[in-house]
Amino acid sequence: MFLKQSVLPQNEKESLTMRVGDSFCPGILHAVPAKDGLLIRIRMPGGVLIPQQLEIIAELSDAYADGQIEITSRANLQLRGIKAEDLSQLVQEFESAGCLPSRQHDRVRNIVTSPFAGLAPDEILDSRSFVRELDDRLIADTILANLLPKFNFAIDGGGTWFSRDGDDLALRAVMVNGVPLFHLAIGGALSGFGVGTERALDCLLEAARMCLQISKKLGVPARGRNIVSRPEALTPLLNGLSRFLVHCPEPTSNNSGDTPTGIYSTKRVGFVSVVPSVPLGRLTCQQARGLASIAKEWGGDLRLAPWRGILLSSIPDDSVGLVSAKLKAVNLSLDGKDGYQGVSACAGSDCCDASLANVRRDAVILAAHLSGREPKPGWTVNISGCEKQCAMRTEATAKLVATPNGYNLMINKHFLGSGYSFEAALDAMLTYQAEMPLEVSSCQ
């Protein structure tokens, strides 16, 4: 699975030591100071983690962090509230647990796929083997250790419930005359070209190397969006990849934009996937242990989701009642009525010096008002502590951005004004949500 030994010799390992600073993206070896202590991020390629790994991370969070585990929007994990004096021990523990397979690639980590890979009845192919091979080849490649920490690969087998905007390099499966191809997207833009599955990873890795070269030549950050927006960058990239590429129809997206929650059928007869709601993308250690214990008892793996959630992969359908009760015991619900459906908030004033509001508290208040209501298709809320709007989706039904004078409020793409108190914004959001149409959820 994803427990790997370090690929670097000892002397090289020693030269790649821990750093602490606020000018870079976090990793395990790159701790970033925040208001509540140091923050580190743990790579989880493809979002797959085995239950024992989650148990270890819960143990480490209890011992060295704030007792919570955050799921990021690229399906990695992060711990926060770490004391500087504990950092060295924590890093050693992560390395022993196989979470740092290459010190050099600590932050070359973002490979996102559908959490339903290998499970979804409507997928064209199972992306998991591609993800594993991509990760193996990435961490064996010293040139690609220079990719920026936000650089994101996405590999999608073509099923429902997976939609990503703006990934640097993305492959999405399409079926052409009965043969699966991967359509290539760069910086979120569909290229119109595809690659056969057998050469897909050669193409993807070559594209990543070329992104580095072209960006260096042009003096721009090596991100897909910088390539795709400049003909002088895009043309050489596509030319360089021409030996891999064929014309390819554009993939269709059948994602409704909603956050999956509930019970979902799988390709495996008699087994379902179980997707609890994870309020604001944070698991308590007790919840993490509860999830790990369910996965161990019923033998499925755990998948982190880019909607900052988690999925239990293969649960016998006659055990759903028991699993549901175990989830309920750790305050994880399956009915989508906990009020958190579609609600995101950034770290907020408890954790971030830049925050102009206690956005997490406000999100909790909003969820309390929505709790018990039927989930509304398409309902999403972003609440940000400042203009930076870290890790928020680009579009949301309601957007609140804190300013020194109150919230800026946008609903359904209309800017309603600035200087909103949270109470006034709450009224507006609740009224709008109540009037949204109610449709039957696609949950089984």
Ligand code: SF4
């Ligand atoms: S959006 Fe602003 S307040 Fe929120 S975490 Fe980012 S920098 Fe901090």
